[in-house]
Amino acid sequence: MKLYSYFRSTAAYRVRIALALKGIDVEQIAIHLVKEGGQQLKPPYLVKNPQGLVPALELDDGTVLTQSLAIIDYLEAIAPEPRLVPQDPVRAAQIRAVALTIACDIHPLNNLRVLNYLKGPLGRPQDEVDQWYRHWILKGGLEAVEALIEGGHFCFGDRPSLADICLIPQVFNARRYKIDISHLKKIEAVDRYCKELPAFKAAHPAQQPDAE
Amino acid sequence: MKLYSYFRSTAAYRVRIALALKGIDVEQIAIHLVKEGGQQLKPPYLVKNPQGLVPALELDDGTVLTQSLAIIDYLEAIAPEPRLVPQDPVRAAQIRAVALTIACDIHPLNNLRVLNYLKGPLGRPQDEVDQWYRHWILKGGLEAVEALIEGGHFCFGDRPSLADICLIPQVFNARRYKIDISHLKKIEAVDRYCKELPAFKAAHPAQQPDAE
Numbered sequence: 122m123k124l125y126s127y128f129r130s131t132a133a134y135r136v137r138i139a140l141a142l143k144g145i146d147v148e149q150i151a152i153h154l155v156k157e158g159g160q161q162l163k164p165p166y167l168v169k170n171p172q173g174l175v176p177a178l179e180l181d182d183g184t185v186l187t188q189s190l191a192i193i194d195y196l197e198a199i200a201p202e203p204r205l206v207p208q209d210p211v212r213a214a215q216i217r218a219v220a221l222t223i224a225c226d227i228h229p230l231n232n233l234r235v236l237n238y239l240k241g242p243l244g245r246p247q248d249e250v251d252q253w254y255r256h257w258i259l260k261g262g263l264e265a266v267e268a269l270i271e272g273g274h275f276c277f278g279d280r281p282s283l284a285d286i287c288l289i290p291q292v293f294n295a296r297r298y299k300i301d302i303s304h305l306k307k308i309e310a311v312d313r314y315c316k317e318l319p320a321f322k323a324a325h326p327a328q329q330p331d332a333e
Numbered sequence: 334m335k336l337y338s339y340f341r342s343t344a345a346y347r348v349r350i351a352l353a354l355k356g357i358d359v360e361q362i363a364i365h366l367v368k369e370g371g372q373q374l375k376p377p378y379l380v381k382n383p384q385g386l387v388p389a390l391e392l393d394d395g396t397v398l399t400q401s402l403a404i405i406d407y408l409e410a411i412a413p414e415p416r417l418v419p420q421d422p423v424r425a426a427q428i429r430a431v432a433l434t435i436a437c438d439i440h441p442l443n444n445l446r447v448l449n450y451l452k453g454p455l456g457r458p459q460d461e462v463d464q465w466y467r468h469w470i471l472k473g474g475l476e477a478v479e480a481l482i483e484g485g486h487f488c489f490g491d492r493p494s495l496a497d498i499c500l501i502p503q504v505f506n507a508r509r510y511k512i513d514i515s516h517l518k519k520i521e522a523v524d525r526y527c528k529e530l531p532a533f534k535a536a537h538p539a540q541q542p543d544a545e
Contacts, residue, residue, distance in 0.1 A: 174438070188437070195426040225436050
């Protein structure tokens with residue numbers, strides 16, 4: 122399998138953690154989101170993923186799967202252990218809700234294409250773009266996640282789940298943009314613990330072949 | 334079970350379709366997103382869902398589940414038939430990718446809270462807000478969905494799936510905002526067929542107790 126990835130994409134980072142936790146090796150192909158006006162927006166990649174976003178997972182028969190959470194559910198189906206979403210329906214829903222809070226209600230609002238739209242077509246100055254970023258990462262975002270998770274070493278229970286897989290990359294991004302999350306004590310504790318685990322370390326942006 | 338809903342919320346509309354397809358009755362409780370400055374942003378609802386968004390599903394033991402796609406996966410687990418996500422891993426991933434394209438990359442960018450932020454803190458005039466809406470619903474949004482689905486009566490195969498459950502509410506919203514989607518032939522055909530099915534009709538915003 123081939124993973125189309127960009128080292129700094131938090132959605133690709135999620136898939137890399139899931140692959141590492143399950144011990145699945147893939148060939149990584151870098152799609153640079155900035156160079157050449159964005160390689161994701163042009164053939165040959167755009168033909169594989171008509172959304173023009175990373176990541177995408179190409180199977181050995183050429184089928185291309187898109188959307189990080191759909192890819193992770195696919196990995197869960199073909200390699201069920203270790204489980205990333207438990208079988209208990211309520212616990213599974215709580216874990217998925219945290220993952221979706223990040224994947225739907227934080228990440229897309231702060232994605233590169235949106236920040237570019239604010240700066241370009243809307244002509245917003247950098248301080249308003251920074252304020253936009255800070256607003257959505259916290260409000261109804263990580264502040265809600267803090268309320269939704271149990272906390273401890275992981276968001277829920279005693280092993281990494283889909284919730285941690287989404288949280289750690291989002292915290293990485295928050296720190297990159299110098300957002301103060303010191304009031305989010307459970308999130309900080311989960312981040313501190315998870316980021317030292319081998320699978321999370323291997324998936325870190327700085328460890329990728331296309332890291333700059 | 335109680336569903337906290339708002340008639341016009343496309344995320345709540347998804348859950349209503351899933352409930353109707355599975356024949357599950359719930360008590361609907363209306364949370365008005367506009368009146369009183371937004372009932373979703375204040376107790377008692379905000380205590381149930383710290384994200385301050387609808388929908389939420391309250392189980393009989395008081396547990397509250399949030400995020401429409403997590404709620405639908407919960408319903409799938411407790412009432413597996415009819416299946417909304419098939420068991421084949423590749424087909425499941427393709428269906429989930431369409432659902433997530435809508436739920437992550439269209440809906441959150443065009444949600445009421447974001448449009449209010451563009452008008453309020455960013456002071457954008459209505460025509461720029463309208464252009465923003467049109468841009469994200471089409472670009473990397475419904476235009477990508479058109480490329481990802483098979484088409485026919487449903488997005489995939491011969492029965493309604495999670496993809497149709499997300500698509501029909503999003504098309505409803507596109508029409509409400511007078512977005513021209515006549516170039517998206519597969520989407521128009523799926524919408525034409527699905528919206529006449531009893532479960533989709535029962536879930537329509539105009540049929541809800543809180544419809545205005």
